[in-house]
Amino acid sequence: MTNTTTNYSLICGLEVHAELKTASKMFCGCKNDPFHAPEPNIYTCPVCLGLPGGLPVANQKAIEWTLKLGLALGCKVNLFSKFDRKHYFYPDLPKGYQISQYDLPFCHDGQLETSFGPVRICRIHLEEDTGKLQHKTVDGQKVTLIDFNRSSVPLIEVVTEPDIISAAQAKEYGKKLRQIMRYLEIADCDMEQGGMRLEANISLTQNQNAVVENDLPSYKVEVKNINSFRFLEQAIEFETQRQALVLLDGQTPAQETRGWDSVHNTTYPQRTKEDAEDYRYFPDPDLPPIRFTESEVERLRVELPELPATLIQRWQTDWGIDPKYTALLIEEKAIAQAFDTLFAAAQKKQIDPNKVANFLANKKITYTLGDSVDTVLAAFGSIADVAALDTTELDPIIEAVLSEFPTETAAYRAGKIPLINFLIGQTMKKLGKKVEVSQVKNRLELKLSRSYHS
Amino acid sequence: MLHTLTLKQALDQIKRKEITASEVWADTQSAIENENKALNIYLTLNEKSAAETAMMSDKPLAGLPIAVKDNYATQGLRTTASSTLLDSFVPTYDATVIAKLKAAGGVISGKTNLDAWAHGSSTETSQYGRTLNPLNPDYLPGGSSGGSAAAVAANLCIAALGTETAGSIRQPAAWCGVVGLKPTYGRFSRSGIVAMASSTDSPGPITKTVEDAAIMFNHLAGHDPYDSTTSTQTVPDLTKSLGQEIKGLKIGVMYLDLPEMTELKKFYEPTLKELERLGAEVELTGSLDPHHAISVYTVIQRAEVSSNLGRYDGVRFGHDRSYFGAEAKRRIMLGTYTLSKGHADQYYHQAQKVRTLFQQDYARLFEKYDILITPTSPGFAKKIGSSEGAAMFGELEDMLIEPSSVTGLPGINVPCFRDPETNLFLGLNIMAPMWREDLVIRVADAYERATTWNTWRKND
Numbered sequence: 019m020t021n022t023t024t025n026y027s028l029i030c031g032l033e034v035h036a037e038l039k040t041a042s043k044m045f046c047g048c049k050n051d052p053f054h055a056p057e058p059n060i061y062t063c064p065v066c067l068g069l070p071g072g073l074p075v076a077n078q079k080a081i082e083w084t085l086k087l088g089l090a091l092g093c094k095v096n097l098f099s100k101f102d103r104k105h106y107f108y109p110d111l112p113k114g115y116q117i118s119q120y121d122l123p124f125c126h127d128g129q130l131e132t133s134f135g136p137v138r139i140c141r142i143h144l145e146e147d148t149g150k151l152q153h154k155t156v157d158g159q160k161v162t163l164i165d166f167n168r169s170s171v172p173l174i175e176v177v178t179e180p181d182i183i184s185a186a187q188a189k190e191y192g193k194k195l196r197q198i199m200r201y202l203e204i205a206d207c208d209m210e211q212g213g214m215r216l217e218a219n220i221s222l223t224q225n226q227n228a229v230v231e232n233d234l235p236s237y238k239v240e241v242k243n244i245n246s247f248r249f250l251e252q253a254i255e256f257e258t259q260r261q262a263l264v265l266l267d268g269q270t271p272a273q274e275t276r277g278w279d280s281v282h283n284t285t286y287p288q289r290t291k292e293d294a295e296d297y298r299y300f301p302d303p304d305l306p307p308i309r310f311t312e313s314e315v316e317r318l319r320v321e322l323p324e325l326p327a328t329l330i331q332r333w334q335t336d337w338g339i340d341p342k343y344t345a346l347l348i349e350e351k352a353i354a355q356a357f358d359t360l361f362a363a364a365q366k367k368q369i370d371p372n373k374v375a376n377f378l379a380n381k382k383i384t385y386t387l388g389d390s391v392d393t394v395l396a397a398f399g400s401i402a403d404v405a406a407l408d409t410t411e412l413d414p415i416i417e418a419v420l421s422e423f424p425t426e427t428a429a430y431r432a433g434k435i436p437l438i439n440f441l442i443g444q445t446m447k448k449l450g451k452k453v454e455v456s457q458v459k460n461r462l463e464l465k466l467s468r469s470y471h472s
Numbered sequence: 473m474l475h476t477l478t479l480k481q482a483l484d485q486i487k488r489k490e491i492t493a494s495e496v497w498a499d500t501q502s503a504i505e506n507e508n509k510a511l512n513i514y515l516t517l518n519e520k521s522a523a524e525t526a527m528m529s530d531k532p533l534a535g536l537p538i539a540v541k542d543n544y545a546t547q548g549l550r551t552t553a554s555s556t557l558l559d560s561f562v563p564t565y566d567a568t569v570i571a572k573l574k575a576a577g578g579v580i581s582g583k584t585n586l587d588a589w590a591h592g593s594s595t596e597t598s599q600y601g602r603t604l605n606p607l608n609p610d611y612l613p614g615g616s617s618g619g620s621a622a623a624v625a626a627n628l629c630i631a632a633l634g635t636e637t638a639g640s641i642r643q644p645a646a647w648c649g650v651v652g653l654k655p656t657y658g659r660f661s662r663s664g665i666v667a668m669a670s671s672t673d674s675p676g677p678i679t680k681t682v683e684d685a686a687i688m689f690n691h692l693a694g695h696d697p698y699d700s701t702t703s704t705q706t707v708p709d710l711t712k713s714l715g716q717e718i719k720g721l722k723i724g725v726m727y728l729d730l731p732e733m734t735e736l737k738k739f740y741e742p743t744l745k746e747l748e749r750l751g752a753e754v755e756l757t758g759s760l761d762p763h764h765a766i767s768v769y770t771v772i773q774r775a776e777v778s779s780n781l782g783r784y785d786g787v788r789f790g791h792d793r794s795y796f797g798a799e800a801k802r803r804i805m806l807g808t809y810t811l812s813k814g815h816a817d818q819y820y821h822q823a824q825k826v827r828t829l830f831q832q833d834y835a836r837l838f839e840k841y842d843i844l845i846t847p848t849s850p851g852f853a854k855k856i857g858s859s860e861g862a863a864m865f866g867e868l869e870d871m872l873i874e875p876s877s878v879t880g881l882p883g884i885n886v887p888c889f890r891d892p893e894t895n896l897f898l899g900l901n902i903m904a905p906m907w908r909e910d911l912v913i914r915v916a917d918a919y920e921r922a923t924t925w926n927t928w929r930k931n932d
Contacts, residue, residue, distance in 0.1 A: 064545075064565050064664075068783045070558070071545040071567055071664035075700045103779055105811075114782020164787075298811035300820060303671035303776060306700055 026222040030182035033217040036205040044146045044172035045074030053211045058165035066170035068112025080172035083204040084144045088125025100307040104297045110149040118145035120299040134187040138179040147171040185254035189247045216244040220257045237273045253278045337361045337371035343379040363391040419444045475500040476627045479684035493535035517582035524579045531577025539629035542583035545664035553666040554598040555588040557795035567664025568696045576691040584619025590668040593866035594859040597799040607895045611853040614644030621648040632678040638877035639870030642885035646899025647853035649887045652678045653685040657880030658703045661696030667780040669773040680928040682917040686710035713914040719751030724841035732850040739889045760833040765875040771823035778807025838905045846872045848885045848899030882909045887925040
């Protein structure tokens with residue numbers, strides 16, 4: 019089965035939904051805290067319950083946050099935008115339509131860099147979340163209950179171009195996007211609770227340049243219900259295999275929506291093209307269009323915090339820190355900020371920040387939010403002295419010891435393994451400083467085996 | 473007989489301590505008891521009226537009884553929009569206009585009949601039966617605010633609230649011989665009003681006199697944080713526009729030359745002369761053919777209706793979609809069709825473009841005129857049963873008002889002729905540019921004072 023995919027390239031785009039953590043909901047003043055509500059339907063009002071006469075009023079903060087995410091992703095901002103009604107029937111959608119954005123999203127045409135290449139952002143729009151159905155048994159009867167605490171919570175949707183070429187890239191993109199939203203402090207992206215949800219549009223092609231040549235496959239499979247990056251990776255891999263088999267069979271995979279079954283690690287059909295919905299979009303007459311001036315957008319741009327990509331560069335310039343360490347250290351914004359303080363203190367004490375970063379990245383020393391700078395640097399100091407040993411310093415000494423003790427060397431090579439301790443002792447003596455024994459031992463063993471075979 | 477007082481008369485007499493609001497309510501209540509059953513005006517009465525009246529005596533509206541169209545959400549008081557689908561719906565909150573009414577000391581006498589979901593111009597689509605015209609019960613009161621207009625005409629309240637999407641305040645006011653003010657779209661909050669066509673729905677007062685309309689407007693208009701389509705502009709004090717001269721105002725007269733008006737034109741000619749006598753410069757003017765407005769309005773309104781009624785999906789509110797009447801079903805289907813893929817450009821988007829043309833046409837006309845007037849309706853009230861089997865009944869009846877409705881302009885109906893044989897009235901529709909209700913009131917009040925058509929002014 020593994021060979022089946024070799025003729026095909028993956029064409030994949032992602033749609034990521036994330037709930038914004040504004041204090042109030044998107045279109046009413048109700049508290050926006052669906053995951054911590056003590057009971058169902060307490061954060062509700064006529065607007066988010068869809069009662070007759072309830073009118074939406076847009077949350078300005080949510081709109082600004084959407085623009086901030088757009089700016090962080092290098093998007094263009096539509097200075098004139100609006101909300102539209104998207105109609106469909108579902109019991110968790112109290113108005114019979116969702117307020118969303120159709121042809122004028124707040125942001126469009128941005129980009130997110132990954133180690134596999136850039137992923138272009140097609141659009142970012144703002145909409146409202148739905149209520150949540152709960153299937154329960156009440157008095158022995160199976161019933162479906164609706165909790166509207168989540169109804170009308172602000173939800174952003176970030177849609178990419180079909181630039182993703184592997185499951186690993188999809189995962190990296192998703193993680194980086196989540197990291198940026200967390201840095202902006204606009205969303206918690208709690209995936210288990212549904213605070214961030216992933217959808218992948220997947221198809222395969224034999225044309226390596228399909229995207230550049232605008233030669234996209236004639237079909238597209240949308241996989242929904244993905245609530246972890248691992249599942250995202252698995253779903254893409256599963257679909258790649260499944261679609262390749264269909265294609266190898268001379269068929270074209272059906273254009274359809276599929277769900278991800280995390281129990282069996284498979285996707286399953288949900289809806290075909292034939293019953294694709296017509297959402298009957300039209301501008302919501304309850305909400306006036308939204309206009310921004312260039313200067314308002316610039317003000318938001320100035321307010322942007324330092325983002326991971328910039329941080330990597332700055333740490334390299336300011337502290338000389340290797341980007342490969344930085345990437346591991348800046349997962350969380352608060353910790354990254356604490357490290358900044360730590361590195362400044364290190365430099366003051368003439369300790370190389372890059373070494374501290376190395377130790378932190380490799381977990382030789384640990385840091386927990388709240389630890390004092392002095393404690394961390396002391397921990398670093400206690401092991402840094404012994405470890406500050408370079409192979410360029412060590413190797414000539416080992417060579418010298420081996421030639422000074424040819425008998426012991428030969429005996430070791432003949433199988434007298436314990437003699438290694440003697441050789442270590444001699445090397446340590448010649449070094450004349452406290453070093454980590456294991457490092458000397460490893461290097462000695464390497465030298466002994468190399469010379470033996472050569 | 474205190475129920476026959478105008479709002480202004482009642483307020484003045486209460487102020488002078490000649491009467492109390494409770495006495496006004498007592499008379500109104502007995503009138504309701506005598507006449508409501510036959511006329512079918514109120515669907516629900518406010519059981520707490522008497523108690524509430526007593527508590528409001530030191531407020532501006534002094535606890536006087538106000539009839540409210542049954543599409544305003546009223547806390548604790550059943551709100552049906554005249555559809556049995558909402559037969560048991562008791563709102564948990566007050567519409568903003570109701571909250572303002574209560575804050576000003578108005579007391580809801582009850583909830584009045586309308587065309588179901590405000591779909592119609594006759595009250596005949598109401599699922600609780602039609603309302604009869606108090607001026608002549610063989611005739612219809614018009615609609616959709618037919619119950620509120622009839623309540624005013626029959627003195628079953630001191631003043632009333634209606635809503636207009638295209639003619640629904642002014643047309644029933646014309647047919648019932650009362651005053652109906654449709655404010656500029658965005659002047660009155662729509663929050664808490666069962667949505668019909670959101671982009672044109674305008675709540676407003678239906679009253680005995682122009683003066684009463686001005687008083688009601690002052691208490692109920694203004695920006696609402698719960699309705700982002702309301703304007704933040706300062707609300708003018710309309711009572712300052714009362715008793716003013718109209719000398720020198722330029723008035724454009726529209727639609728009198730339409731074929732539909734051939735029979736009626738003669739009844740309007742004295743009105744034009746009267747306005748001239750009052751010093752206005754009056755001239756006939758051309759305009760975009762109002763028949764186009766019927767198409768624009770029909771497409772946009774059906775589209776919005778199909779969307780707004782989506783929430784009555786059977787999951788909540790106690791009743792399922794089979795409780796929609798025939799008219800609502802027709803509108804939902806037509807609206808769904810015009811918004812569907814492949815049709816939206818042909819219908820919905822095209823209608824929005826023509827709507828813009830009407831806006832431009834009015835902008836052009838208001839460069840030349842301070843005020844525009846039209847007949848309110850192309851005829852007297854129709855006989856009961858007329859709307860049945862006539863799917864476009866309302867659109868044709870409201871044709872002369874629809875162009876201004878789709879553009880959001882303010883307008884008022886004042887009675888301008890009475891047929892002594894039928895006791896039925898014709899109405900004059902007076903319109904001004906956006907946010908200029910002051911001009912509307914100024915001209916309407918001057919005309920009303922100068923003529924004898926107003927039922928309540930006659931006795932002044």
